[in-house]
Amino acid sequence: xxxxxxxxxxxxxxxxxxxxxxxxxxxxxxxxxxxxxxxxxxxxxxxxxxxxxxxxxxxxxxxxxxxxxxxxxxxxxxxxxxxxxxxxxxxxxxxxxxxxxxxxxxxxxxxxxxxxxxxxxxxxxxxxxxxxxxxxxxxxxxxxxxxxxxxxxxxxxxxxxxxxxxxxxxxxxxxxxxxxxxxxxxxxxxxxxxxxxxxxxxxxxxxxxxxxxxxxxxxxxxxxxxxxxxxxxxxxxxxxxxxxxxxxxxxxxxxxxxxxxxxxxxxxxxxxxxxxxxxxxxxxxxxxxxxxxxxxxxxxxxxxxxxxxxxxxxxxxxxxxxxxxxxxxxxxxxxxxxxxxxxxxxxxxxxxxxxxxxxxxxxxxxxxxxxxxxxxxxxxxxxxxxxxxxxxxxxxxxxxxxxxxxxxxxxxxxxxxxxxxxxxxxxxxxxxxxxxxxxxxxxxxxxxxxxxxxxxxxxxxxxxxxxxxxxxxxxxxxxxxxxxxxxxxxx
Amino acid sequence: xxxxxxxxxxxxxxxxxxxxxxxxxxxxxxxxxxxxxxxxxxxxxxxxxxxxxxxxxxxxxxxxxxxxxxxxxxxxxxxxxxxxxxxxxxxxxxxxxxxxxxxxxxxxxxxxxxxxxxxxxxxxxxxxxxxxxxxxxxxxxxx
Numbered sequence: 001x002x003x004x005x006x007x008x009x010x011x012x013x014x015x016x017x018x019x020x021x022x023x024x025x026x027x028x029x030x031x032x033x034x035x036x037x038x039x040x041x042x043x044x045x046x047x048x049x050x051x052x053x054x055x056x057x058x059x060x061x062x063x064x065x066x067x068x069x070x071x072x073x074x075x076x077x078x079x080x081x082x083x084x085x086x087x088x089x090x091x092x093x094x095x096x097x098x099x100x101x102x103x104x105x106x107x108x109x110x111x112x113x114x115x116x117x118x119x120x121x122x123x124x125x126x127x128x129x130x131x132x133x134x135x136x137x138x139x140x141x142x143x144x145x146x147x148x149x150x151x152x153x154x155x156x157x158x159x160x161x162x163x164x165x166x167x168x169x170x171x172x173x174x175x176x177x178x179x180x181x182x183x184x185x186x187x188x189x190x191x192x193x194x195x196x197x198x199x200x201x202x203x204x205x206x207x208x209x210x211x212x213x214x215x216x217x218x219x220x221x222x223x224x225x226x227x228x229x230x231x232x233x234x235x236x237x238x239x240x241x242x243x244x245x246x247x248x249x250x251x252x253x254x255x256x257x258x259x260x261x262x263x264x265x266x267x268x269x270x271x272x273x274x275x276x277x278x279x280x281x282x283x284x285x286x287x288x289x290x291x292x293x294x295x296x297x298x299x300x301x302x303x304x305x306x307x308x309x310x311x312x313x314x315x316x317x318x319x320x321x322x323x324x325x326x327x328x329x330x331x332x333x334x335x336x337x338x339x340x341x342x343x344x345x346x347x348x349x350x351x352x353x354x355x356x357x358x359x360x361x362x363x364x365x366x367x368x369x370x371x372x373x374x375x376x377x378x379x380x381x382x383x384x385x386x387x388x389x390x391x392x393x394x395x396x397x398x399x400x401x402x403x404x405x406x407x408x409x410x411x412x413x414x415x416x417x418x419x420x421x422x423x424x425x426x427x428x429x430x431x432x433x434x435x436x437x438x439x440x441x442x443x444x445x446x447x448x449x450x451x452x453x454x455x456x457x458x459x460x461x462x463x464x465x466x467x468x469x470x471x472x473x474x475x476x477x478x479x480x481x482x483x484x485x486x487x488x489x490x491x
Numbered sequence: 492x493x494x495x496x497x498x499x500x501x502x503x504x505x506x507x508x509x510x511x512x513x514x515x516x517x518x519x520x521x522x523x524x525x526x527x528x529x530x531x532x533x534x535x536x537x538x539x540x541x542x543x544x545x546x547x548x549x550x551x552x553x554x555x556x557x558x559x560x561x562x563x564x565x566x567x568x569x570x571x572x573x574x575x576x577x578x579x580x581x582x583x584x585x586x587x588x589x590x591x592x593x594x595x596x597x598x599x600x601x602x603x604x605x606x607x608x609x610x611x612x613x614x615x616x617x618x619x620x621x622x623x624x625x626x627x628x629x630x631x632x633x634x
Contacts, residue, residue, distance in 0.1 A: 347626070348627050354530070375626075406537060408532040418540075451541065454527075454539065454541055455543065456506035457506050457520050457522055457538055458498050458503070458529070458538060458545060459498050459503040460510060460520060461510060461520060461529050461531065461536050461538075462498070462547060463494065463496055463505050464510050465545075
């Protein structure tokens with residue numbers, strides 16, 4: 001087993017990996033940029049290495065600097081987390097070449113699945129149904145029938161994606177998608193897929209060892225999305241839960257696709273599904289997902305521990321028929337953004353923090369009171385995950401936990417989750433990827449109904465204030481447009 | 492003179508009850524047997540997830556209205572966008588007049604003179620020359 005592992009990431013996921021390393025008595029090495037000297041993952045690691053300036057291109061995305069830190073600290077292996085270098089095939093190869101085990105799949109598998117069009121061919125050859133589409137370019141896109149979705153070949157995270165409803169809009173959408181993809185991935189190639197309307201996003205967690213054993217850990221439903229970014233994830237899917245045969249078929253399709261790519265370690269096969277139970281391969285993510293905790297809670301497994309054991313050459317300690325999903329888990333991604341103000345990013349200093357706890361509550365967080373949320377990186381602050389015996393109870397538990405969450409100094413999207421979790425359509429499990437956009441078209445009163453007795457209590461408290469309280473860290477007059485624009489350029 | 496308390500801009504008669512600060516910024520109120528946990532930050536009170544803005548008018552004391560050219564209370568000078576402090580134009584304890592330039596911040600490749608929102612004394616300087624600042628960073632406090 002490894003003695004020391006470098007975590008090539010930051011924020012909540014770096015901390016989440018460090019926690020498992022501590023449980024396994026493996027020393028952890030955090031890396032940090034100038035913006036992250038005071039970050040929580042640095043405080044909690046056994047060792048820490050500075051890897052450069054705030055801009056991620058010169059720190060968390062710089063392969064040479066990360067490998068240099070690994071050498072200086074004498075690690076055995078590198079865990080990439082998600083984002084940054086996690087799906088970078090040259091990085092996985094460079095780790096192995098430098099003598100460090102990359103905790104993830106082979107560079108070859110990452111490369112195969114990194115091209116969305118190549119992944120579609122692999123999945124198709126493996127027998128998984130795929131969404132009709134072009135191999136590359138848009139010359140034949142109109143033959144698919146409108147609407148179509150343009151996607152980046154190197155894509156991910158919603159970048160370079162455009163919905164096109166009419167043939168005359170195709171060329172303009174192609175140009176803008178291609179330039180966005182070029183900026184985000186350094187690769188402007190675009191392909192087209194038939195758009196499946198009102199589809200659900202359902203993904204299968206797969207896990208394989210280096211001895212050819214591959215299995216799946218059931219599904220997650222991630223249909224609640226805003227601008228192609230997941231907002232709430234849950235396991236099991238309310239669509240699949242009553243249909244065990246659908247889970248078995250999707251799981252088998254996912255395992256086949258992974259096998260065709262020679263896959264080992266943890267990965268996720270994403271599908272689009274309709275309410276009739278049809279499903280189509282979308283893409284494979286060759287890393288640990290942001291939303292992996294919901295799978296952990298319903299299976300009782302620690303996916304990071306399994307990743308490390310697999311990377312060390314271990315065999316899967318169970319078989320497919322030993323995997324059972326129990327209860328229901330829901331995750332909310334807590335972001336520094338203001339839902340009452342068009343989701344403006346809200347970086348700045350956190351002046352107060354109270355995190356929820358109690359039965360069935362898990363908080364994977366990268367923040368603390370006094371932490372200054374940097375504008376250079378993704379504004380996700382934490383993930384709040386709950387487990388309960390049924391989906392209904394999990395939703396009630398999540399609302400209770402959100403009520404205990406208090407983040408002051410910056411805005412967060414907590415009020416958005418309260419609106420979604422109280423929505424009848426969400427509660428009925430009647431979801432699709434356009435669900436949240438439709439919900440947000442209706443006016444939502446994020447502040448809640450005025451309560452006269454609360455105002456009187458507030459006045460009672462205000463009367464006790466004897467001096468100025470610390471001024472809030474972010475003054476409302478600040479231009480969040482400028483802040484966001486600057487952050488986008490640095491990213 | 493009686494203090495007037497405004498909640499979200501409306502004058503509100505305070506409830507009668509027991510109030511204690513249980514940990515820094517976290518208060519407990521018991522009113523008519525009902526228990527409330529409240530958090531106070533700046534000029535905001537959060538109770539049961541509902542956020543209230545409060546103001547107190549009391550000529551004998553400070554006022555919470557910040558950033559306006561009033562004659563009393565504290566006022567802050569803050570960066571309105573990310574940038575770098577180029578020059579501090581005043582020192583600690585200096586007396587300033589309303590509208591006097593106090594600090595120069597370079598942002599978006601332009602130098603901006605930030606001015607004192609009101610007359611007073613420089614009570615705190617939170618930055619040095621060449622510091623990078625984020626949007627909203629409090630640079631100076633004037634009392």
